[in-house]
Amino acid sequence: MNATLRPARPPAEAALIDSFEALRNRGVSPSREAAFARFVERGLPSRRIEAWHYTDLRTLLKSAPPALVEPAPASLAGALFELGGGRDLLFSGGALVGDVSAPAGVSIARRDVSPPAASAIIDEHDGAVSLARAFARETVVISIAAGVDAGALHLAFRNAGPAAVSAAHVVVSVEPGASVTILESHTSAAGEAHLAQALVEFDVRDGANVRHVRVNDLAPEASSLSTLGVEIGAGAAFDTCSLTMGAGVSRHQVFLRFSGENANAAIRGATLVRGRQHADTTLVVTHAAAHCESREMFKNIIDEDATGVFQGRINVAQGAQKTDARMSSNALLLSDGAAMYNKPELEIFADDVQCAHGATCGELDQNLLFYIMARGLPRREAEALLLEAFVAGAFEDMDETLFESLMEKVRGWLAQRNR
Amino acid sequence: MGYKMLSINDLHANVDDKKIIKGLSLNVKPGEVAAIMGPNGAGKSTLSYVLAGREGYDVTGGDVTLGGESLMGLEANERAAKGLFLAFQYPLEIPGVTTMTFLKAAMNAQRKQRGEEELSTPDFMKRVRVAADKLGIKQDMLRRPLNVGFSGGEKKRMEVLQMVLLEPKFAILDETDSGLDIDALRIVAEGVNALRSPDRGFLVITHYQRLLDYIKPDTVHVLADGRIVKSGGPELALELEKNGYRDYVAHAA
Structure with missing residues (x-):
């Protein structure tokens, strides 16, 4: 296979390939095999790939832990959100464990890993995406019925036990006029070098209203690769907020597309890192429909010898007139050893739009x-x-x-x- | 009364290795309002920063004591907790921090350093309401981020509000009249005058005599080229108003 054509795969990449091959003996679906083949072909993303220029996983990931065979026992103890009536869904090593009963108007289904959606909002050739699809044990599909206000669901992603590579895949389908708050918390066992991956996809239909919060509170020994894909229908509202404090190496990437008119999205986040942490947030926001508004707001606090990366790209398609998009990324560097890379980009093919971006770095x-x-x-x-x-x-x-x-x-x- | 409240003794200080304060001595007694006047560049603002403990303002000689305790080597917050207050010439805007949050943080930080109990919320709210009313500060201003979008007069009133709430032993007013119209000046001066008491001292730093019509000093000192070159009573301020600083600038040179 292709692997033999490369003279030297970095140790982490070679270990990930070995890990997957160990899983293969236990049976993996064709779509996982296809994702794995994409990963093998391209390998871990390196600085030679523009989208990963500041987060070279070939050097940042020194090694990779073995694949998770069975999810370790996990608990909700220390849950990050006080929901007051919301529902907790517990994931361990990417798999849904424990109570899976759903509130009225919500269905929760576990499926074999589903193939990528035809609409392809997410870049399927991205290394983190193919790796997550290859390692995800199942796809958890959460559907909110039309017009239902589902309240809050807390997805507690736990990585307990000895270090392992694992991935969660969740698809949230929010039918027209429905509303829901999805909270993700990611934690891992202290001192364990987990490679925790998550691929979360939202299909936000016309007039739906979604609030999404993601907190990365992984142990500093862990690494985190996370992808959020969002498609937003006409008149819908989507608000996502990521708070990154954990993991030694982390990448949170957001692919978001407006496919219907008069929708709005807030994409926000804060990164607080220190020690030798490396935290990357990368956005690709595509305005494919007219009259949509997006606000991208990111704050970064970089202390000690940590590194922050923000890459934000706003694409405005030819027909997306009256787009209103404003992106800002601000960083405060608290020590001489701290570094921040800000890379905002606009690509505009419509002629009647308002787009702005601003990036600052200071003390x-x-x-x-x-x-x-x-x-x-x-x-x-x-x-x-x-x-x-x-x-x-x-x-x-x-x-x-x-x-x-x-x-x-x-x-x-x-x-x-x-x- | 011979007791010294603020005592500055042969103070020397540099900013960026440039000598600005060159052997300045001054004593202010409890209950006294001392005015420091001087030409531009005499070192007036530098003196206020050196007294308040600003980083980068290096004391190279001499001593400053407050109530007999040396302030040298103390951080700005420690000096504040000991009862020193500096009303800034240009109060800063703090986006994202409401005035109320800021006031509470400051009051409790000082109490904590002095080993006192933190204020209860109702007690704090009451103190703020009473003080704000007297200064004509509206409640909605207190809910806004500190000084953000406030006019010059509003910012100075906010300085006086902080002074009232922090109840310092000794207050330094750095060019408090700058940027104020007569009405704002009167309100600010009334706030300061209400705080005058036998056990509190003031150092009023100003370029113009105008402020001293509203805050009547007990003593007036002329600062030129980093030292006090003349001291006297209120009549000295009037003399300066009439003749300007040219005698002292010449003297300094």
Whole structure:
């Protein structure tokens, strides 16, 4: 096979191929085989691929753990969201475990891994996507019936036990006029070098309303590869927020497309990293229909020797007149060893649109710090006040309960800053 | 009364290795309002930053004590907790932090450093409401991010509100009159005057005599080229208003 044509696969890539071959003996579906073949052909993404230029997995992933054979026992303990009446769905090693009963108007089905959707919002040749499809044990399909307000569902992705490579694949289908809040929390066992992958796809039909929050709270030894694919129908609203604090190496990529008119989306996120963490957020937002509005707001706090990456691309198709898209990425570097790569891009083929992007990198304002300290706050508290306000800027106009639970996480991270 | 509240003794300070304060000495007694006047570039703002403990303002000699305790080597927040307050010439805007949040954080941070109990929310709210009403600060301003979009007068009133709530032992007002029209100046001055008490001292730094019509000083000191070159009573301010600083600029050169 192709593998033999490459003289030197990096150790992590070779280990992933071995892992998959071990799984193959237990039987994998043709669509997983097809995804695996795409991965083998291209290998782990490297800096030679433009979309992965700042996150070279061939050097960042030193090794890969073995494939998960059976999901380790996991629990909801320490759940990241206080839902007050919402439903928890527990995943371990990418597989849905425990209670799978669904509230009224919602169906939850477990299927063999489904082939990529024909609409292809997600780049199927992307290394993280093919790897996730190859390693996902099943596809969990969550459907919200038309017109139903399904409340909140908390998808608790746990990676318990010894280090393993695993992937979750979830498809959320939100029928016309339905509304739902989907919360994802990702955690892993302390000290274990899990490679946790997730592929989450949303089909947001006309007039539906979806709120989505993703919190990456994985252990620093873990690596995380995550892809979110979203198709938005006419008159629908989609709001996604990612909070990245965990994993030594992480990539969260969002492929979002407006396919119907008069829809709007907020794509927001905050990345708080330190130590030697590397966190990449990459967006491709495609306005394929007219009269849609998108807001992309990202805040990055990079401390110690950590690295942040933000790549944001907005495509406006020829017929997508009256598109209104505004993207911003702001970074605060808190130490000399911190690095941030911002890469905003616009590609516009329509002539009557409003598009803007802005990217900044800076340090905390020393004048402001002095002002706050002169009022009595010790330096660390003064910094925390400014950093908290900075992050909150990405969460503007969010649901208040969600906002508070995210800010609580942010405050926890800030409280752990030392020096 | 011989007791010294703020005592500056042969202070020398550099900014970016440039000597700005060159052997400045000054004593302010409890209850005293001392005015420092001086030409542009004399070191007035530098003095206020050095006293408040700003990073990058390096003291190379001398000492400053507040109530007998040296402030040298203390961080700005520690000086604040000991009762020193600086009203800024240009108060800063803090996007994303509401005025209320900021006030509470400041008051409690100082109390914590002094080993006192934090304020209860009702107690805090009441103190703010009473103080804000007196200064004509509307409640909706308190819910907005601190100083963001406030006019010059509103920002200065906000400085006085903070001073009222933090109840300092000693307050430095750095060019508090700059950017204020007469009405705003009167409100700010009334706020300051209401805080005058036998156990609180003030250092009022200003270029113009105008402010001293509203905040009447007990003593007036002329700062030129990094030191106090003349001290006197309120009449000294009037003399400066009439003759300008040219005698002192010449003196300095």
